[in-house]
Amino acid sequence: MQTDRxxxxxxxxxxxxxxxxxGAPLALPASRKVRALLAYLALARRDTSRSHLCELLWDVPGxxxxxxxxxxxxxxxxxxxxxxxxxxxxxxxVSLDLADCSVDALQVTEALQQGVAALPADRLxxxxxxxxxxxxxxxxxxxxxxxxxxxxxxxxRHFRAAHxxxxxxxxxxxxxxxxxxxxxxxxxxxxxxxDRHAHEHLLEALARRGRLREGEEHxxxxxxxxxxxxxDWIPIGRxxxxxxxxxxxxxPASSVAAATHPDAAPQEAPAVARRASLAITPFVDQAPGxxxxxxxxxxxxxxxxxxxSKLRSMFVIAEGTMFALADRRVASEDxxxxxxxxxxxxxxxxxxxxxxxxxxxxLTATRSAQVVWAQEFEGxxxxxxxxxxxxxxxxxxxxxxxxxxxERNRAILKNPSSLDAWEAHHRGLWHMVRFNRxxxxxxxxxxxxxxxxDPTFARPHAGLSxxxxxxxFLDWRERGPAIEEAYRAAAEGVMADELDPASHWALGxxxxxxxxxxxxxxxxxxxxxxxxxxxxxxxxxxxVHSQSGDPHAAIGESDHARALSPLDPxxxxxxxxxxxxxxxxxxxxxxxxxxxxxxxxxxxHVHIRAIAMFCLALAGRMPEAxxxxxAIHRTHAAYGIEDFLRAFKFDAQAxxxxxxxxxxxxxx
Numbered sequence: 049m050q051t052d053r054x055x056x057x058x059x060x061x062x063x064x065x066x067x068x069x070x071g072a073p074l075a076l077p078a079s080r081k082v083r084a085l086l087a088y089l090a091l092a093r094r095d096t097s098r099s100h101l102c103e104l105l106w107d108v109p110g111x112x113x114x115x116x117x118x119x120x121x122x123x124x125x126x127x128x129x130x131x132x133x134x135x136x137x138x139x140x141x142v143s144l145d146l147a148d149c150s151v152d153a154l155q156v157t158e159a160l161q162q163g164v165a166a167l168p169a170d171r172l173x174x175x176x177x178x179x180x181x182x183x184x185x186x187x188x189x190x191x192x193x194x195x196x197x198x199x200x201x202x203x204x205r206h207f208r209a210a211h212x213x214x215x216x217x218x219x220x221x222x223x224x225x226x227x228x229x230x231x232x233x234x235x236x237x238x239x240x241x242x243d244r245h246a247h248e249h250l251l252e253a254l255a256r257r258g259r260l261r262e263g264e265e266h267x268x269x270x271x272x273x274x275x276x277x278x279x280d281w282i283p284i285g286r287x288x289x290x291x292x293x294x295x296x297x298x299x300p301a302s303s304v305a306a307a308t309h310p311d312a313a314p315q316e317a318p319a320v321a322r323r324a325s326l327a328i329t330p331f332v333d334q335a336p337g338x339x340x341x342x343x344x345x346x347x348x349x350x351x352x353x354x355x356x357s358k359l360r361s362m363f364v365i366a367e368g369t370m371f372a373l374a375d376r377r378v379a380s381e382d383x384x385x386x387x388x389x390x391x392x393x394x395x396x397x398x399x400x401x402x403x404x405x406x407x408x409x410x411l412t413a414t415r416s417a418q419v420v421w422a423q424e425f426e427g428x429x430x431x432x433x434x435x436x437x438x439x440x441x442x443x444x445x446x447x448x449x450x451x452x453x454x455e456r457n458r459a460i461l462k463n464p465s466s467l468d469a470w471e472a473h474h475r476g477l478w479h480m481v482r483f484n485r486x487x488x489x490x491x492x493x494x495x496x497x498x499x500x501x502d503p504t505f506a507r508p509h510a511g512l513s514x515x516x517x518x519x520x521f522l523d524w525r526e527r528g529p530a531i532e533e534a535y536r537a538a539a540e541g542v543m544a545d546e547l548d549p550a551s552h553w554a555l556g557x558x559x560x561x562x563x564x565x566x567x568x569x570x571x572x573x574x575x576x577x578x579x580x581x582x583x584x585x586x587x588x589x590x591x592v593h594s595q596s597g598d599p600h601a602a603i604g605e606s607d608h609a610r611a612l613s614p615l616d617p618x619x620x621x622x623x624x625x626x627x628x629x630x631x632x633x634x635x636x637x638x639x640x641x642x643x644x645x646x647x648x649x650x651x652x653h654v655h656i657r658a659i660a661m662f663c664l665a666l667a668g669r670m671p672e673a674x675x676x677x678x679a680i681h682r683t684h685a686a687y688g689i690e691d692f693l694r695a696f697k698f699d700a701q702a703x704x705x706x707x708x709x710x711x712x713x714x715x716x
Contacts, residue, residue, distance in 0.1 A: 054152035057127070057134075059090055062152050062207075063182035064104040067126065077122045080188060081105050084128075084196055086144075089150055089184050095141030104195050135637040152178045156210050158547075161417050166218045172218035175279045177230065179211045198334070201697065206417070209381030212240045213417035218251055225256045242279060243385040248287040255291035263288060273488050278372075279386065318429075324451050325363040328353050329370055331407070334398045340369060345397050346371070348407070349434055354391075358579040361507060362451060371593055385415035391420065391454075393447055398629045403429040407439050411450055421450040442583045445612040450495035452477065469502035477512050481617035486523050487517050499540075509541030510554035517557050521695050523654060534558040549582040551573040556585075560592055563697070568592060583613035587622045594628040596699040602629035620649035624659045631663060632702050640667035647676065654684050657693050662709035670716050677713050 060066040065083050067074045076083055084105060086160035088537045089096065103117075120135055121143065127134035127144070136143045146154075149658070159167060159175055167175075184204045189197050215236040222229040233250045240246060247270055254263040267288050274281035301365035309575060331345035350367055357364045367389055384392035397408040410422040425442055427435035459467065459474040476494035479487040492515040498508035516534035519525040535558040541551035556571030569592060575585035587609035593602035606626040610619065623646035630639035640663040646652060647660035657680050664673035680687055693703060 053083040055148060056129075057146070057149040057353075058568065059086075059146070059149065059151040061090065061185055062179055064186050065188060065705075072128055074208070075310065076126060079117070079119065079122065080190055081193075082119045082122045084188055084190055084193075085116075086123055088141065088196070088199070089144045090146065092143070093155060094156070095138060096222075097140050097142045099140070101142060102458065107194050107195070108191055139149040140345040145497065153184065153207060156214070158208055160416065160649065163418060164213050164416050166216065169218060169221035172214055172221060175214045176211070176218055176235075179207075179214070180236075185209070205379040205381050208239055208379075209412075212236060212243065212381075213415060215239070216245065216415065222618060224249065224253045229253060239274065239285055240382065240385045242277065242382070244284055244388055245385075248282045248291075251288045255288075255295040258295070260292065260407075263292070264685045275384075277376075289553040321362070323363045324391065324455055325365065325387075325389045326356065326391045326393065326447070326451065327365040327370060327380075327384050327387050328356070328367075329383055329392045330374045331395040331397055332371070334396055338354070343435070344405075345395075348395070348397070348440060351436070351440045352444055352447075355440065355579070356448060356582050358549070359582065360545065361448060361449055361578075381412065381414075381417070384412070391451055395443075397464075399429070400426075405429045405435055405439075407443070409443050409446075411447055411708070413454065417639060420454050425564065441581055441612055445583055448581070449613055449616070462492075467497065469498045469505050469508065470497035472501060472504065473508045473511060476508065480511060480514060482517070483650060483653045484539070485522075488518050488524065491515050502543050506541045506545035506548040506551045509537050509544055510548070513537035513541065513554040513558055513688040515563060517554075520561055522655070523691065523695070531558070531561045534561060547578055549579040549585055552578065552586050553582065553588060557588060560697070565592065565697070571599070574671060575713075581612055583609045583616060584618065585617075586612065587625065590629070591621065594625040594632070595697050595702065599632045600628035602626070615652065620646045620656050622646075623649070624652075624656045627659055627663050628702075631666060636663065636666040636668075639663040642668055644672070654680060654687060655692060655695055658687070661713060662706055665712040666705070670712070673713050674716055 058068040058401035065087055101116055106112035109368045124135045134145050183205045201494040215232050219229055219232050230253055236246045251263050271281045330349045333345035335341050353364055353367045380392050380394040391411055392414055393411045398406045400406055405427050407425045411420045412421050427439055455474040456478040462480050472494045476491040479491035495508045495512040513534045515593050516530045520527045538554035538558045544556055552571045552575040556568045559568035572585055572589050576582055586605045590602045590605035603626055604620050609622050623642050627639045627643035643660035643663040647657045656675055661673050661676040
């Protein structure tokens with residue numbers, strides 16, 4: 049979208065729909081459906097099928113395709129120009145060409161994709177001005193088009209949340225005692241009246257300006273509103289007392305604060321045991337008449353909340369609270385701010401032809417209104433419980449991994465000296481999955497920092513154990529001491545939280561290193577009993593079984609781990625474990641195909657490439673095996689079969705087979 053010159057067309061979607069050409073308003077057709085079609089296509093920014101547009105706008109028998117053609121002709125009369133077709137039809141698809149146009153809502157969308165936290169104050173001010181005090185597409189409701197109504201409600205909620213995010217970050221970029229900040233705060237509170245951060249910022253601003261009476265009145269009114277909603281206003285009251293103490297005339301705290309940070313925002317005490325918090329709003333069943341509690345949507349929501357809670361890697365808001373907010377028709381975005389949750393997950397269920405069930409899920413970061421992840425899942429309803437279980441597994445693992453990724457990316461941008469335990473842990477995870485010696489050392493440093501900051505937080509202990517495991521497995525340090533440290537760190541994780549699956553996973557891996565395979569399998573089984581969706585637990589069962597246990601079990605566990613976490617940083621190991629199991633079953637060609645996929649992963653280490661080399665040799669694919677051998681020796685000149693076998697624990701038959709593969713490679 050061009051921003052360096054006056055756009056040919058300007059579409060205003062905030063407030064009543066309006067279109068301008070070269071600054072002059074264009075008369076729009078009186079038909080609401082024509083205007084609704086224009087707004088929908090403008091926000092879609094892609095081809096939309098005619099059948100979907102008919103379903104969107106017409107809910108009565110008749111000739112919807114004929115009416116759609118009529119609406120498109122009306123749009124062409126407004127938008128098309130000599131030599132420039134704006135309303136584009138491509139077979140069954142319909143779209144708008146707005147490449148050199150300005151659309152206020154799309155400017156906001158692009159800013160959200162960039163990340164509002166990184167935008168300067170003047171850009172945030174300009175975005176806030178686009179919203180003004182208006183809602184999206186005011187006056188464009190279509191009571192007899194329920195699909196469009198549902199879409200419009202969702203869009204209005206989304207942009208209301210976007211406006212709150214823009215205002216919040218604008219306030220944080222302004223001198224807090226300024227009139228501009230106060231006006232922005234009041235607008236922020238009008239949009240999100242139960243956002244604790246907005247109240248605390250406003251009370252801080254009032255205290256700084258000595259407007260104590262206004263602060264007391266605001267707190268009293270806030271307390272009444274919160275109590276009416278069953279919400280806890282006490283933290284806001286404490287924030288007001290602290291603000292008054294900081295800015296009391298003549299107090300040492302006020303003079304120091306004024307001298308050092310005259311315009312700083314209120315400081316929040318770091319929460320040492322902070323974890324990412326997640327609110328999951330009840331999934332909406334879009335089937336006709338499915339409005340009562342207790343249906344498929346509620347069942348799936350209950351299941352997802354329960355499973356994510358078992359992972360213990362984040363704080364998940366209890367379902368009682370989420371269903372209570374849904375009964376009050378609180379939108380998901382508003383729920384996130386009311387509960388001060390870092391992330392909000394929401395979803396929709398729809399039934400399609402042929403007993404198909406579709407589930408759409410979206411994960412949003414509350415404070416930035418940025419969609420972190422969105423995906424659609426499908427299954428057949430021949431066995432309702434099976435399909436819900438399968439889709440639920442995929443949703444739970446995807447949400448957990450996406451939050452982990454978002455938190456890792458956020459932590460990597462912070463100054464290392466300012467990290468709390470949660471952030472240090474995620475900084476360690478970022479380094480850990482690089483699988484090289486230098487990053488492994490960095491990961492250990494951050495996990496140790498997290499343990500020092502909060503010894504009761506189990507996950508950093510598991511991460512610390514992982515780094516020692518890597519040292520032993522990849523021969524980066526003397527094996528004996530590394531194995532003992534891996535075991536000790538994992539055991540401390542179990543002591544910190546015996547219900548954390550990652551702690552039992554780490555302990556199982558350490559016991560495997562200590563040649564206590566039976567106990568290792570027991571700990572790994574405990575990890576997946578505690579959390580059936582813990583993909584790394586399933587993968588490590590595959591890893592152990594692939595070498596000296598049940599190769600069929602290894603294949604099943606590897607496949608299950610990949611189904612749960614198809615983009616996992618340890619995907620190379622899942623694929624390689626499957627390949628080793630296939631080798632032991634004599635299925636060498638299949639093994640080679642899987643091993644090559646494993647070796648192609650960007651973070652695959654030397655043992656994974658060696659597995660691919662040996663599998664290729666056993667499959668008779670010697671040119672590929674020799675090419676891999678050459679690549680391995682370029683980075684690990686002395687690497688050989690003894691290095692490989694020392695890292696793993698194969699049974700006697702598998703070891704003979706791999707020695708044969710090594711001889712085949714060496715003889716060519």
